[in-house]
Amino acid sequence: MTSTDTTAAGVDIENLNVSFGDTHVLKGANLSIEPGEFFAFLGPSGSGKSTLLRAIAGFGPTPTGRILIGGEEVAHLPPWKRNVGMVFQSYALWPHMTVRRNVAFGLEERKLPKREIARRVDISLEMVGLVDLAERRPAQLSGGQQQRIALARTLVVEPRVLLLDEPLSNLDANLRIQMRRELRELQQKLQLTTIFVTHDQEEANTTSDRMAVLNDGIIQQVGTPMELYDNPANLFVATFLGTANVLTGVVEDTDNGAQFGSSNCAPIPLDTEERGPRSLVFRPQNIAIAPANAPVASDRVRIDGTVSHTEFLGSIIRYGVSVGADTALVDDQHRRGAPVFAIGDEVSLFLQQDQITMLKD
Secondary structure (H helix, E strand, C coil): CCCCCCCCCCEEEEEEEEEECCEEEEEEEEEEECCCCEEEEECCCCCCHHHHHHHHHCCCCCCEEEEEECCEECCCCCHHHCCEEEECCCCCCCCCCCHHHHHHHHHHHCCCCHHHHHHHHHHHHHHHCCHHHCCCCHHHCCHHHHHHHHHHHHHCCCCCEEEEECCCCCCCHHHHHHHHHHHHHHHHHHCCEEEEEECCHHHHHHHCCEEEEEECCEEEEEECHHHHHHCCCCHHHHHHCCCCEEEEEEEEEECCEEEEEECCEEEEECCCCCCEEEEEEECHHHCEEEECCCCCCCCEEEEEEEEEEEEECCCEEEEEEEECCEEEEEEEECCCCCCCCCCCCEEEEEEEHHHCEEEEC
16 A cells, blocks of 8 residues: 555535434535545534544444445445545554554455555554554553554555544643644645544644534534634634634614624724624734724724733733623733733724624624
């Protein structure tokens, strides 16, 4: 097995529904994953992301809808006929077997010739850097090394699609960072279609080409990490991906043009054609903070408030600013000797119009 031996396959999901008894867990999912893409399913616990992954693998209740791998309908096929490989959160290694035997097990079950098994196992162990540890047992290895065994055991069968169900969740923070980088590098080397389930947005952002954000069994939005962060489709995506400030009110016509009005803050002039109930969404790092009543540039929006709390985070100072009944978070770059606002200070917040996302309620 080399990077050219595995033919990457696209995955298409069409109106997929999964229920556990009377509980409708996955609701009309539609998705197209490109061949060779590293794709993440991201969402909170219970959002349906693992259910969707397991449906692709052939585990769990029989779904309605269609699952196509490389253009072939597989929803009716058992897991072992779909030619996908899955790495589970628990790794599920055989404790009494050596690393080599764990990796070889799937090929032995397929009754491949011994010489072919040995060849593939050697290549897989080389890929994950475990050749020198081939005769040890899992209990003699670290968590990261055990994760590599699980990965090698999956790759050795030459799957068309690699499925990863939160495989890094059992590792400590530093090792998770190292392993997600190694996963990404290996995926790029093999050009293998890979689907990665995680609830950790940093993992999804740093590994995936694109991702789908799920909530309550529904795919909320699909796109690159940066697209979803900068242009969320709804309030769930906006608030789930990073920190977001949200002001809720109504955009109305006035004698001075469009204004956003809310019971929680003074009217905010906006350059927009939209009208009606809206939420203004903006990120803490896109806000400038200044003393109250500082002059505002023509391309900027000013929001007045009062500092309610401060947090020193090293590279930034995070201010909480009371805007009526709401609190806006502001990340101000820390510079040695620069003046710092105190709790109770009246301040003005400035945003460029293009840094505000306006969402319908």
